[in-house]
Amino acid sequence: MRIHVVDHPLVAHKLTTLRDERTDSPTFRRLADELVTLLAYEATRDVRTEQVDISTPVAGTTGVRLSHPRPLVVPILRAGLGMLEGLVRLLPTAEVGFLGMIRDEETLEAKTYATRMPEDLSGRQVYVLDPMLATGGTLIAAIDLLIERGADDVTAVVLLASPEGVEAMELALAGKPVTVVTAAVDDHLNEQGYIVPGLGDAGDRLYGTAG
Numbered sequence: 001m002r003i004h005v006v007d008h009p010l011v012a013h014k015l016t017t018l019r020d021e022r023t024d025s026p027t028f029r030r031l032a033d034e035l036v037t038l039l040a041y042e043a044t045r046d047v048r049t050e051q052v053d054i055s056t057p058v059a060g061t062t063g064v065r066l067s068h069p070r071p072l073v074v075p076i077l078r079a080g081l082g083m084l085e086g087l088v089r090l091l092p093t094a095e096v097g098f099l100g101m102i103r104d105e106e107t108l109e110a111k112t113y114a115t116r117m118p119e120d121l122s123g124r125q126v127y128v129l130d131p132m133l134a135t136g137g138t139l140i141a142a143i144d145l146l147i148e149r150g151a152d153d154v155t156a157v158v159l160l161a162s163p164e165g166v167e168a169m170e171l172a173l174a175g176k177p178v179t180v181v182t183a184a185v186d187d188h189l190n191e192q193g194y195i196v197p198g199l200g201d202a203g204d205r206l207y208g209t210a211g
Ligand SMILES: O=P(O)(O)OC[C@H]1O[C@H](OP(=O)(O)OP(=O)(O)O)[C@H](O)[C@@H]1O
Pocket: 076, 077, 078, 079, 080, 101, 102, 103, 104, 108, 110, 130, 131, 132, 133, 134, 135, 136, 137, 138, 139, 165, 193, 201, 202, 203, 204, 211
């Protein structure tokens, strides 16, 4: 597993406003969207392309286009939905699948309540979206499922990670074709499994509801 922490002043600026408890839901949604587009620029660095011959009004030339099969983007509901537009802005022809997952706030175990994506992901590049990598339970279960279905290159785009979550993913996904792209790795997880300093509950802050 590879981890890439995007070091850029605009990323740091937007992340700071996201963290701020005074930021309201509409602003949080807009900033999350902008931040994902910046992260997506890094996350798609290895997107698969093929050579293509075209003619400009002046001359023939060779360029590139995204190869087939097209990448699959999978937001993890609910909070990952707030990252979808920011990513498909850069990959408008990507297919989109959905995973609904919820973490039990007592046991911190992730449960899957919805799966809507192709059964066969053989040879597919997949971008999985979830703002928070806390214990890692959710992303590990999601990525295991994607790899079981045949995905051979998985990039998780997250806004924030904890060191504990990164370590859990490194252990669980050792040797697997997985990259994590994040805006920051924070200090630690607290006893409730929240990232510290973090930004609180991403789903609640995106959608203005609790639970
Ligand atoms: O790394 P983990 O410890 O598994 O925790 C991270 C998960 O918790 C949050 O989702 P939540 O369960 O709150 O669901 P929601 O998106 O519906 O709010 C978050 O969006 C991740 O999916």
